[in-house]
Amino acid sequence: MPRIVQKYGGTSVGDVERIKKVAERIKATRDEGNEVVVVVSARSGVTNELIARAKAVCDQPSERELDMLLATGEQETIALTAMALHGIGVAAVSYTGAQAGILTDKAHTKAKITTINAQPIDRDLKAGKVVIVAGFQGINNDGQITTLGRGGSDLTAIALAAAVKADKCEIYTDVDGVYTADPRVVKTARKLEEISYDEMLELASSGSKVMQSRSVEFASKYGVVFEVRSSFNHNPGTIVKAEVAYMEKVVVRGVAVDKDQAKVIVSNILDKPGSAAKVFRALADANIIVDMIVQNVGRHGIANLTFTVPQTDSQKAVKALEPVLDEIGGGQVAVHEHIAKLSVVGVGMKTHSGVAATLFQCLAAAGINIDLITTSEIKISVVISLDRADEAARLVHAEFGLDNT
Amino acid sequence: MPRIVQKYGGTSVGDVERIKKVAERIKATRDEGNEVVVVVSARSGVTNELIARAKAVCDQPSERELDMLLATGEQETIALTAMALHGIGVAAVSYTGAQAGILTDKAHTKAKITTINAQPIDRDLKAGKVVIVAGFQGINNDGQITTLGRGGSDLTAIALAAAVKADKCEIYTDVDGVYTADPRVVKTARKLEEISYDEMLELASSGSKVMQSRSVEFASKYGVVFEVRSSFNHNPGTIVKAEVAYMEKVVVRGVAVDKDQAKVIVSNILDKPGSAAKVFRALADANIIVDMIVQNVGRHGIANLTFTVPQTDSQKAVKALEPVLDEIGGGQVAVHEHIAKLSVVGVGMKTHSGVAATLFQCLAAAGINIDLITTSEIKISVVISLDRADEAARLVHAEFGLDNT
Numbered sequence: 001m002p003r004i005v006q007k008y009g010g011t012s013v014g015d016v017e018r019i020k021k022v023a024e025r026i027k028a029t030r031d032e033g034n035e036v037v038v039v040v041s042a043r044s045g046v047t048n049e050l051i052a053r054a055k056a057v058c059d060q061p062s063e064r065e066l067d068m069l070l071a072t073g074e075q076e077t078i079a080l081t082a083m084a085l086h087g088i089g090v091a092a093v094s095y096t097g098a099q100a101g102i103l104t105d106k107a108h109t110k111a112k113i114t115t116i117n118a119q120p121i122d123r124d125l126k127a128g129k130v131v132i133v134a135g136f137q138g139i140n141n142d143g144q145i146t147t148l149g150r151g152g153s154d155l156t157a158i159a160l161a162a163a164v165k166a167d168k169c170e171i172y173t174d175v176d177g178v179y180t181a182d183p184r185v186v187k188t189a190r191k192l193e194e195i196s197y198d199e200m201l202e203l204a205s206s207g208s209k210v211m212q213s214r215s216v217e218f219a220s221k222y223g224v225v226f227e228v229r230s231s232f233n234h235n236p237g238t239i240v241k242a243e244v245a246y247m248e249k250v251v252v253r254g255v256a257v258d259k260d261q262a263k264v265i266v267s268n269i270l271d272k273p274g275s276a277a278k279v280f281r282a283l284a285d286a287n288i289i290v291d292m293i294v295q296n297v298g299r300h301g302i303a304n305l306t307f308t309v310p311q312t313d314s315q316k317a318v319k320a321l322e323p324v325l326d327e328i329g330g331g332q333v334a335v336h337e338h339i340a341k342l343s344v345v346g347v348g349m350k351t352h353s354g355v356a357a358t359l360f361q362c363l364a365a366a367g368i369n370i371d372l373i374t375t376s377e378i379k380i381s382v383v384i385s386l387d388r389a390d391e392a393a394r395l396v397h398a399e400f401g402l403d404n405t
Numbered sequence: 406m407p408r409i410v411q412k413y414g415g416t417s418v419g420d421v422e423r424i425k426k427v428a429e430r431i432k433a434t435r436d437e438g439n440e441v442v443v444v445v446s447a448r449s450g451v452t453n454e455l456i457a458r459a460k461a462v463c464d465q466p467s468e469r470e471l472d473m474l475l476a477t478g479e480q481e482t483i484a485l486t487a488m489a490l491h492g493i494g495v496a497a498v499s500y501t502g503a504q505a506g507i508l509t510d511k512a513h514t515k516a517k518i519t520t521i522n523a524q525p526i527d528r529d530l531k532a533g534k535v536v537i538v539a540g541f542q543g544i545n546n547d548g549q550i551t552t553l554g555r556g557g558s559d560l561t562a563i564a565l566a567a568a569v570k571a572d573k574c575e576i577y578t579d580v581d582g583v584y585t586a587d588p589r590v591v592k593t594a595r596k597l598e599e600i601s602y603d604e605m606l607e608l609a610s611s612g613s614k615v616m617q618s619r620s621v622e623f624a625s626k627y628g629v630v631f632e633v634r635s636s637f638n639h640n641p642g643t644i645v646k647a648e649v650a651y652m653e654k655v656v657v658r659g660v661a662v663d664k665d666q667a668k669v670i671v672s673n674i675l676d677k678p679g680s681a682a683k684v685f686r687a688l689a690d691a692n693i694i695v696d697m698i699v700q701n702v703g704r705h706g707i708a709n710l711t712f713t714v715p716q717t718d719s720q721k722a723v724k725a726l727e728p729v730l731d732e733i734g735g736g737q738v739a740v741h742e743h744i745a746k747l748s749v750v751g752v753g754m755k756t757h758s759g760v761a762a763t764l765f766q767c768l769a770a771a772g773i774n775i776d777l778i779t780t781s782e783i784k785i786s787v788v789i790s791l792d793r794a795d796e797a798a799r800l801v802h803a804e805f806g807l808d809n810t
Contacts, residue, residue: 016458016461016462019462020462023462050481053421053481053485054484054485054488056421057421057424057425057428057485057488057489057492058488058489058491058492059492061488061491062487062488062491064498065484065487065488065491065499066484068480068483068484068487068499068501069480069481069484069485069488071480072477072480072481072484075473075474075476075477075480076455076458076474076477078473079459079470079471079473079474079477080458080459080462080474082467082470082473083459083462083463083466083467083470083474084462084463086463086466086467086470087462087463087464093469094470094473096473096550099548143504145501
C-alpha cells in the first residue's frame, strides 16, 4: 500500500474548524488506499503565547525549560487531530516526538535529529491506523524533550518520510507552491510544477520564505521528494526533487527579493594581510551572519570592504567593528539600510553563459544602479536601491521569459 | 537535609503573577534549608478549555487522546514554574509525570499509580535542585501518557512524598485548611489544627470538598502526614495524620452538609428476597452511586425502599428502575430533590455514647424533621429539608461545642 507523509503547518490547524477540515483531507487520502503519517505544528499563535508567558516569568528562560514548554503546543494539536479523525470514523493514534522515536542531540531549542526508530509507527500503519506525529520535537539520550528550532515541523516530516520509506511527502502550507517570483509583487509570476533542491535552497537563502534551508538540505541528502502545496485548496503544488526535467529552454527558474538586508561599508582600510580577517572575526564573534562580501582596492593601497548583514544586526555590526578599526588603519564604518538584494536562480545557469550580462543590461536600461554583485554556480545576486526593488523584480522576471502569458 | 513535597493547585498557579508568587514561596522553603519537590496542576481553566476543544472536534473523544491532550496543561505549568525559579536565582528542573517515573496501570483518564521510580528526583535533589513535577499524569508500561482523574495532582503529591521519603507534605489550596464546618455557612466555624485520616475521609464523603477521598486513602495506607493550607497567606493549615491527640473533650470534629443529593423512594415493594438486590443491581448497571439506604417493612409484607443518589443522577435513576418495578411487585418511584444530608464526624464517637441522641434532640428542639438516618463508627448522617440545612448546621455546630468563642 502506498505510504504518504503529510505535514500541516500552524495556519492549517489554527482552530478546531480548520483541524476538522484537515481531518477530512487526511480521510480522503486514506480512502484513496494510502497509509498516512501526518505531522502537525502547534496551532498558529500558540507558540508565541507560550513564549510571552515564559518571558513574563523569567527574562532569559532556560532552553531546556523552553523546550518543555513549547512541546505542549504540538502535543495539543496531535490529540485534537486524532480526535477529529475518530469523529469521522477514521482509526488514528497520536505520537509525541519521543513516542515517534525521534532521537536528537542535546542542543535544546535547536536540536538535530540523530536517528528515528520507525518501528512503532510502522506497526500502527500496518494495523490500519493513521499516525499523527507532533512536529518540531524529539527526545535526547537523557530522556529530555528537545525542539528542532525554526522550520522544525517541516524537518520532522522530511525525516519521517525517509525513515518510514514513504512514497510521497506533502508539505501543506498557506501558499500554493513555489513561484517564479513573489506573486504579491510580480503579478505575472507562475507556480513552478517542479524545482530542484539546489534551486529551492538558493531561493530560500534569497528571501523566498516557503521553507527553511535545513529541511531542503535534509531532503536533498536523503533523496526525499516532496511537494509544497496549500491546505486551503486542492491545486497541485510544486514538487521538489534532485533532477528537474527542462521542457522549455528556461535558464532562470525564479527571481527572489530580500528586503531585510543592510549594507555595511568599512572604508580607508590599509590594504595589508589580515585586515579583512580581523573584520570578519569581529563579526563572527558577535554572531552576525554576513551574506555578500565585496572588496576593492583603491589608490595608495587603501581598500574598501563592503558586505551585507541582516538589517536587525546592522547597529550590532557597527559596535562590533569599533574596537578593530584602529588595528586596520583607522578606517570608517557606514551603514546603508535602504537596500534590497535581488537574485536570479536556476540550475540552467551552470551551462548557459550570458545570464549576468542580460541581468545587468535589463537593470541598466531602466536606470537602476547596481551596488554589489555576487555570483554562485546557480545564482546571481545584486544589491540595488530598496525603492526600485519591486520594479526591478517585475522587469527581470519578464526579461528571463518567466511571465505567465 | 529535611525533604518537603509541596503541591500547588490550579488557582495557586492560575496566571504568571501567581506562578511568580509560588516561586517566592518555594524559594523561602528552600532557603530554610529544605530539599523541595513541587507538584503543580494545570493553570485554572486550562483543563476545561482543552476539554471544550476536544468536544468541538469529536462528540466522544477517546480516553487515550484525552490524556494526551490534558497532560499538556500541567506540562506548561512545570516549565513556567521552573523558569520563575530560575528568574529569582533558584536551581530548578521540571519533570513530566513520565520523567518523574510515575508508572500507572492502563486505565486512561482514571489511571492508578503502580510504582514510582524516585531515583532521578533523588539525584537532582541531592544536586541542590528544586524538582517541579507535573501533577495528575503518569505513563504506563506501553509508554502511553495516562492521567489520574479527579484530584489527581493531590495524589501525585502524596505518592511522591511516600516515594522520596519526604519529611513533610504540604497541599496548597485556596482555603486555609479543614474547618469544623463550612465557614461561609457557619460563621463560628474553627480551623482544625489536626484531623485524622478517617475523619478527613468521612468529611470528604459528606460534602466537604477540600480533597478527594482517594488521596486521603493513599496517605492513610502509606502513612504520609500532610498539611492542607492556603497559598494566598502564611497561616498554618490543618495537619492530616493517623492519630490525633485530643486535648479537649471533643467528640465531634466537624459538621458537613451535602446539598447535592436527591432522595428516591421506591414504595409498595413486595417484601420478598431479591427485591432490594434487583433495585440496586439496576442502579449499579446505570453507574449510579447510591449513598444512604433505608428499608422499612410496613403492613401486609409491603416494603418501602429509600435511598439517596447524586442530584444529577436522579432522573437517570428513575429511568433505570422502571424496567424492574413490575418484577418487584409493581411499586412506585418518587424523587425528592429538596433535601440535604447533614453529617457529624469524629473518631471520638467510637468511645462516646449519646452523640446520636444529642444530634436528634438538637434538631427536634428546632422543629427540624429527620427523614433518614445512617451511621458509621465515626459518623452520623441525617437527611433533612434543604430549606433548613444551614440553620441546622449552625445549631449542631454549637451543640457539640465546636463554636469559635
